[in-house]
Amino acid sequence: MLRHLMSPMDFSVDELSRLMDLAGDIERNPKKYAHACDGKILATLFYEPSTRTRLSFESAMLRLGGKTLGFATADSSSAAKGESVSDTIRMISCYTDICAMRHPKEGAALVASAKAKIPVINAGDGGHQHPTQTLTDMLTIRSLKGRLDNLTIGLCGDLKFGRTVHSLIKSLVRYENVRFVLISPEELRIPSYIRDDVLEKGGIEYKEVRQLESVMPELDLLYMTRVQKERFFNEEDYVRLKDFYILDKKKMDLAKPDMLVLHPLPRVNEISIEVDDDPRAVYFQQGQYGVYVRMALILSLLFPEEYKVLEQEG
Amino acid sequence: MLNVGKIEEGFVLDHIKAGEALRLYRDLGLDKLDCCVALITNAKSKKMGKKDIVKVECPVDMLDLDILGFIDHNITVNVIQSGEIVGKQKLVLPKRIVNVIKCKNPRCITSIEQELTQEFILTDEEREIYRCKYCEVKYGAQRE
Secondary structure (H helix, E strand, O other), rough: OOOOOOOHHHHOOOHHHHHHHHHHHHHHHHHHHHHOOOEEEEEEEOOOOOOOOHHHHHHHHHHOOOOOEEEEEHOOOHHOOOOHHHHHHHHHHHHOOOOOEOOOOOOOHHHHHHHOOOOOEEEEEEOOOOOOHHHHHHHHHHHHHHOOOOOOEEEEEOOOOOOHHHHHHHHOOOOOEEEEEEEEOOOOOOHHHHHHHHHOOOOOOEEEEOOOHHHHHOOOEEEEEOOHHHHEEEEHHHHHOOOOOOHHHHHHHOOOOOEEOOOOOOOOOOOOHHOOOOOOEEEEHHHHHHHHHHHHHHHHHHHHHHOOOOOOOO | OOOOOOOOOEEOOOOOOOOHHHHHHHHHHHOOOEEEEEEEEEEEEEOOOEEOOOEEEEEOOOOOOOHHHHOOOEEOOHHHHHHHEEEEOOOOOOOOOOOOOOOOOEEEEEHHHOOOOOEEEEEOEEEOOEEEEOOOOOOOOOOO
């Protein structure tokens, strides 16, 4: 059965564990996988600009020996002529073996998956889902902390519009003894469908605070986020909130010696560049794990029988 | 007092909130059926003060009443055969609603691809929450 990836919750905890095991093996033995995708083509259909995600997918496929084709903006695709996502994916299914799609409209990748004859990976659909970022975050945590359970995780910044934060919370509540500290200004608090439906309903321990300094000593992980200009309808609100939290050396001094700082990037002002050299700042390493996890994902979706990461019943 | 005659076979939908009969007529697709339909609005009701009633004369297996559960599960559905009430149909919340309500999220793919079905899934039965199949925004709300 053809599997796709629309949301990080599409995969069970066991499937995620096997996917991360495969990513770990790729990290340790890259040569073993250098020709795993010989003769295969990945389509990168990016209806809105993205540097990291698109290049990370292309790098992943190239490192597996495959090839890529696609477009980087809607202007350079037939979408500019008014072609629907459903029609585009039917054609792309004839040209390629697997597809990564980013689209500004929420649910676009789901529409594509319903018509596709090839696996579709949601590479971001508006403010909705961005599952490969979550897989990247999880692999980074598991690789550098050695576990996904028994963690106190601080999430800081834009917790309202930040889809990476929502996906990460939903994914991590499936592990034992994970506790969240939600640090945000009042206007950017976590939405009710996460607070009530996920945290309260699941009996997950969490607290909401306004100040970063006071909670630094208790964190095992600090996940910083950018206040995204494109999510605001009002420029004034954006200007007022964009520099609400700035992680600097002084605040890092309050943290545990083995605390990790993650960030989905791009970073603007929320992490001072003086933090970059701190060994606990792992946001650039995250990019490397992003490639490994996408390599593992491509292999799992393209060759389900061989890698046995995903259940076949779907 | 207005009198509407008995029907032989079909449904009498009673205790509809006053003013909702016309919406119900459309949502049930009654305008597409070639059968006798009576809409009574603002009828006197002991229980509700005012209510609407819809009578539909058609074979009892012809109508999909699932959508009624979504519109208002307090509506009474009387099943009529040979001119008599032979039963009352219990209304439950449908698991899916297709092409009845529209997603109002301007960021949803359904806002630009008109040929897509408007599909909502029941995600929380207890709190009667429906979410758009595509963008998962709750019916009646923009993204929270």
